[in-house]
Amino acid sequence: MSSTPLTAGTHRVPGKWPNANGRFGEFGGRFVPETLMGPVEQLERAYEQARCDANFQAELKRLLKDFAGRPTPLYHARRLSARLGGAQIFLKREDLLHTGAHKINNCLGQGLLAQRMGKARLIAETGAGQHGVATATVAALLGLECCVYMGEEDMTRQAPNVFRMRLLGAQVIPVSSGSKTLKDAINEGMRDWVTNVGNTHYLMGSVLGPHPYPMMVRDFHRVIGQEARGQVLELAGRLPDYLFACVGGGSNSIGLFYDFIPDREVKMVGVEAGGRSLRLGDHAARFAGGKPGVLHGTYTYVLQNEDGLIAATHSISAGLDYPAVGPEHALLHQSGRVEYTQASDAEALEAARELSRTEGIIPALESAHALAEVIRRASTLSREAIILVNLSGRGDKDLGIFQSAGIL
Numbered sequence: 001m002s003s004t005p006l007t008a009g010t011h012r013v014p015g016k017w018p019n020a021n022g023r024f025g026e027f028g029g030r031f032v033p034e035t036l037m038g039p040v041e042q043l044e045r046a047y048e049q050a051r052c053d054a055n056f057q058a059e060l061k062r063l064l065k066d067f068a069g070r071p072t073p074l075y076h077a078r079r080l081s082a083r084l085g086g087a088q089i090f091l092k093r094e095d096l097l098h099t100g101a102h103k104i105n106n107c108l109g110q111g112l113l114a115q116r117m118g119k120a121r122l123i124a125e126t127g128a129g130q131h132g133v134a135t136a137t138v139a140a141l142l143g144l145e146c147c148v149y150m151g152e153e154d155m156t157r158q159a160p161n162v163f164r165m166r167l168l169g170a171q172v173i174p175v176s177s178g179s180k181t182l183k184d185a186i187n188e189g190m191r192d193w194v195t196n197v198g199n200t201h202y203l204m205g206s207v208l209g210p211h212p213y214p215m216m217v218r219d220f221h222r223v224i225g226q227e228a229r230g231q232v233l234e235l236a237g238r239l240p241d242y243l244f245a246c247v248g249g250g251s252n253s254i255g256l257f258y259d260f261i262p263d264r265e266v267k268m269v270g271v272e273a274g275g276r277s278l279r280l281g282d283h284a285a286r287f288a289g290g291k292p293g294v295l296h297g298t299y300t301y302v303l304q305n306e307d308g309l310i311a312a313t314h315s316i317s318a319g320l321d322y323p324a325v326g327p328e329h330a331l332l333h334q335s336g337r338v339e340y341t342q343a344s345d346a347e348a349l350e351a352a353r354e355l356s357r358t359e360g361i362i363p364a365l366e367s368a369h370a371l372a373e374v375i376r377r378a379s380t381l382s383r384e385a386i387i388l389v390n391l392s393g394r395g396d397k398d399l400g401i402f403q404s405a406g407i408l
Helices: 034-050 054-068 078-084 103-116 130-142 152-157 159-167 182-195 213-236 251-260 327-335 345-359 365-378 395-405
Strands: 074-076 088-093 121-126 145-151 171-175 200-202 242-246 267-275 291-295 298-302 338-344 386-391
Touching: 034 103, 034 182, 034 200, 054 103, 074 213, 078 088, 078 345, 078 365, 088 213, 103 130, 103 200, 103 213, 103 251, 121 130, 121 182, 130 145, 130 159, 145 152, 145 182, 152 159, 152 171, 159 171, 159 395, 171 182, 182 200, 213 251, 213 327, 213 386, 242 251, 242 365, 251 267, 251 327, 251 386, 267 327, 267 345, 267 365, 298 327, 327 338, 338 345, 338 365, 345 365, 345 395, 365 386, 365 395
Parallel strands: 088 386, 121 145, 121 200, 145 171, 242 267, 242 386, 267 338
Antiparallel strands: 074 088, 291 298
16 A cells, blocks of 8 residues: 655545555554454454455445445435525435444444454444444344443433334443543443453444554445445536535545545535534534544544543534544645534534425434535535535434424
């Protein structure tokens, strides 16, 4: 693999990053205790073999089509486009996948890898619950034991997904430490993995963690951008002017962005959680106050206080409520290839209501952050401009939050 640095003037061809050491420029790498070096290296070997194995790829393709429901449509949101009076808005409908979000793409891939490695047990972390549901779903499909760690606060605000996981046969373990959110669920998942490396695969839910996770999770989600590219060329006859996606850990966004990176005419915007304000502790916008550091096995942008301790975060969307971001996003930010901005809780709620009442589609609160930025910019663009936004999940899980927020 190439190890040529990415600068603001050179956009890599898909497949060049990370380098052989798992680095995206200065970011990424592998920062794990000695106990986990063996299973992480085993996973890297298994993935390298699987990506070249025609039988593995054929089975994954079959499950993505027949079980998950790919390809997902690219939908022209005509009423929303007309209402905003500017660019033409297209939605990549990942919300229509089985389990209700893009997460199933990665979970099917890693589930098949776990089988390949002879692992009988899956563990996972989850914030919004969609990754936990997808992991529990794949475990049931493949006949594997499943344990999902979830912060107590997230269990309360995403109660329907907790029930779904348990109905699917997963053990959902509440995490009461720290902020009782996604960061703390990952901590507990890592502790479990250290103890049970022999029979357990940690199914990481985003482009986080030690190498090869950021690369592998990205690759399993590349199908989003690959499909979207072909679909927009068929529907519009050209590439879009803008791509928008929300950014928590960053899996749905890198899945959309990755195959467009060499296309300099396509601008890309990642939208983080602006929360209540941009005061530290009130948001989860890593590029609006974070700095490079190590968290959960990778070197990337992390929200930290003056003493270097991990800062508290806040977002109305549990899936974005995390203090770090995937290392490939850190590189894309540093190079200037992707613009990263923020949407507040209030803006995300309003965007969700707007899409619901204009197009009859209730988005997940995570996806609503991307929609909020689209709503902010669309009217400033010409009617010939094309915006493509990743609608990464549906809003069933967030109905209680919508209700309590009083947006009806």
